[in-house]
Amino acid sequence: MIIRKRKKRRRRRAPLFPFVLVAILGLGALWGGRWVAHRRPLLDTGNLPSSYVSDNSALETEYARYYGKPIEEAIIRSRFREAADLASKRNYPGASTVLETLSKDAGLPVVYADLGIVYASLGDNTRAVEMFREALARDAAYAPIRGFLRSVPSIQPNTAEPFNREAEGNNEARTANLIALGAPVSGEVGAANDSVDYFRIVTPPAPRDLITIEVENHSINFSPRVRVYDSSLRLQGWGDKSAGAGESIKVAGGPAPNSALYVSVSPDNASAGLYVLTVKAKRAFDAYEPNDDIMSSRRVSTGEEVSANIMDSEDTDFFSFVSPRKGTATIEIRNSSTTLIPAVTTFNPDRRNMGFGPELRKPGVGLHHTIDVEKDQLYYIQVWSQAASAGAYTLRID
Numbered sequence: 001m002i003i004r005k006r007k008k009r010r011r012r013r014a015p016l017f018p019f020v021l022v023a024i025l026g027l028g029a030l031w032g033g034r035w036v037a038h039r040r041p042l043l044d045t046g047n048l049p050s051s052y053v054s055d056n057s058a059l060e061t062e063y064a065r066y067y068g069k070p071i072e073e074a075i076i077r078s079r080f081r082e083a084a085d086l087a088s089k090r091n092y093p094g095a096s097t098v099l100e101t102l103s104k105d106a107g108l109p110v111v112y113a114d115l116g117i118v119y120a121s122l123g124d125n126t127r128a129v130e131m132f133r134e135a136l137a138r139d140a141a142y143a144p145i146r147g148f149l150r151s152v153p154s155i156q157p158n159t160a161e162p163f164n165r166e167a168e169g170n171n172e173a174r175t176a177n178l179i180a181l182g183a184p185v186s187g188e189v190g191a192a193n194d195s196v197d198y199f200r201i202v203t204p205p206a207p208r209d210l211i212t213i214e215v216e217n218h219s220i221n222f223s224p225r226v227r228v229y230d231s232s233l234r235l236q237g238w239g240d241k242s243a244g245a246g247e248s249i250k251v252a253g254g255p256a257p258n259s260a261l262y263v264s265v266s267p268d269n270a271s272a273g274l275y276v277l278t279v280k281a282k283r284a285f286d287a288y289e290p291n292d293d294i295m296s297s298r299r300v301s302t303g304e305e306v307s308a309n310i311m312d313s314e315d316t317d318f319f320s321f322v323s324p325r326k327g328t329a330t331i332e333i334r335n336s337s338t339t340l341i342p343a344v345t346t347f348n349p350d351r352r353n354m355g356f357g358p359e360l361r362k363p364g365v366g367l368h369h370t371i372d373v374e375k376d377q378l379y380y381i382q383v384w385s386q387a388a389s390a391g392a393y394t395l396r397i398d
Contacts, residue, residue, distance in 0.1 A: 047088045049121045051148035053110050054084035062108040066138070066258040068206025068290045076106050083114065092122045107202075107258060109135040113144045116160075120148075125155050132160035137180050137202045138258070166197055173233055173262050176200040181211070182280050189265055190222065190272025197265045204281040206257040207289035210311055213251050213263055214278050220246040222273020228253065229262040241268045252282070254312045284311045291318045294351055297380055302329070306395040310340060313388035319381045321397050323373035330398045331357065331381060333367040337391025342367045347380035354379075363389055 048054055059080050063071050071077060079102040086095040099115040116131030132145050149155060162180040166187030170177045176198035179185050189197045203211065215224045225241040226249050238253040255261050265277060286308040288298045297318035300306050308317055323329055333342045344357035344367060357369035373379060383395060 047090070048084065049087065049117050050151055051144045052084070052087060052114055052117050053144050054081075054088075056080060058110050059106070059108070062110050063106060066108055066205040068208075068257060069296075071106075073105065076102065080106075080111070083118075087114070087118055087121075092118050096122070103134075107134075107138075109139045109142045110144070112138075113142060113148075116145065117148055120152060120155070129155060129160045133162055133178055134202075136160060137162045137178055138205075140180065163199075166199075168194070170198045171196055173198050173200075173229065173264075176262055178202075179277070179279065182278070185277045186274070187265065187277060188272070188274050189224075190267040190270075194272075195266060199263045199265070199277060201261050201263065201279050203255045203257055203259050203261050207285045208254055208257050208292070208311075208315075210252055210254045210282040210284040211261075212280050212282060213249075213253075214280075215242075215249045215265055216276040216278070217242065217246055217248045217273065218275055219271070219273030221271045222246065222275070223268040223271055224249055224273065224275055225266050225268040226251060227264045227266070229264070230255065231260040233262065245269075245271065254284075254314055284309070286317075288317065288319070292316055294318050294347065294380055294382070300395070300397065302397050304396070307336075307392070308383070308395065309336075309392040310342075310383070310385045310390045312390050313385065315390070316382060316384040319383070319395065320378055321381070322378050323375060325373075326375040327373065328370050329373045329379070331367075331369045331371070332396045332398070333383065334394040334396070335364055335366045335391070336393050338364045339389055340364070340391030340393060341386040341389045342393055343384050343386050344369050345382040345384070346371050347382070349377045349379065351380060360386065363387075363391075 056077055059077065060071060079098050083095045083098040083102065086098065096115060096118045099111060099118065103111050103115065112131045112135035116128045116135065119128035119131060132149070135142050135145055149160065162183065163177040164183055164185055166185060167177055169175055171194065178200050181201060181204065185199065187197050213226060213228065215226055217224055223242050223245045227239040228236040230236060236253060238251050240249050240251045242249050263277070263279070265275060267273065288306070288308050290296055291298045292315070297320040300319050300321050302321055302324055306319065310317065331344060333344065335342060341360050341363045343360070346354040348354050354371060357367055360367060371379070383393070
């Protein structure tokens with residue numbers, strides 16, 4: 001008799017994975033709920049100082065206005081947001097550091113206003129006044145600053161205004177008096193230990209414009225000399241000296257928009273004298289600016305009369321048009337000045353150079369040029385000047 005041993009069946013263990021997964025999901029839901037219930041918002045605007053501007057749209061709007069283009073560097077937006085977040089947490093030292101760095105790439109009223117408010121919150125009214133002056137030199141009626149100053153008795157009225165009278169010592173560029181466009185500033189130079197006066201202005205916002213710098217001489221023996229420097233303190237070529245003692249000076253140039261410009265006033269001899277310095281924007285740009293590169297060209301129609309101008313040797317105008325037919329297009333520049341020597345460069349739809357118009361030798365003459373075109377294609381025209389000339393013109397494409 002054969003006795004068979006019955007094999008014991010092993011019980012199959014239930015898989016752990018579903019239970020582990022459920023546990024993980026449960027813990028995640030628990031912690032997620034607690035995080036949602038207790039999390040702080042990214043920016044608590046209720047904790048920001050009075051008049052502090054945290055809205056990124058203000059930054060975007062001002063950047064486009066003052067620089068003539070949208071913000072291209074994402075770090076500018078992120079720093080502005082970071083500074084607001086730090087200020088909302090009362091980390092004013094951190095916010096001031098971020099805003100100081102940001103001001104080098106975005107010298108805007110909103111940045112300087114926020115920086116001044118942060119310094120005031122730290123009790124550093126001296127630095128606060130300096131930052132408010134930077135903003136008011138760009139926009140004299142800037143509302144956030146005006147509102148903040150009305151609520152802060154520790155900052156005396158008018159102390160944050162750009163200078164309207166020379167303040168010593170401004171004998172070197174780093175201590176230059178910040179002045180506003182269009183505001184006369186009285187000064188005196190040539191006395192003992194006062195051989196030069198430095199002033200700093202903020203150039204007009206985009207588009208690039210011409211400005212005039214005038215030193216009105218108030219002393220019969222004084223022979224003033226004006227030197228102009230860019231933001232890197234490079235000497236510009238449009239300074240001048242007076243024709244003689246008692247004479248005034250007026251010079252003009254076209255600096256980059258929304259940038260620092262330094263002006264020094266000194267005697268051309270050993271004389272001393274009183275003067276009034278005034279820097280003004282000429283609003284010399286035409287209605288199609290800014291169009292100084294092919295990517296910002298202005299679209300015009302065939303048969304349209306385009307009235308524009310070349311302000312100076314640095315200026316150039318780009319236009320574009322769509323050809324209504326296959327064949328040729330005629331480019332005509334009618335000279336509206338006695339000084340301009342116009343020149344033309346054309347570009348195909350791929351923005352490749354197609355060639356130049358006829359070379360002119362005399363100022364005041366017009367230009368006529370023809371190019372081959374394809375129907376419904378976009379072409380570009382660059383109008384510029386020869387021999388550093390400038391003047392108004394009328395463009396027509398047929």
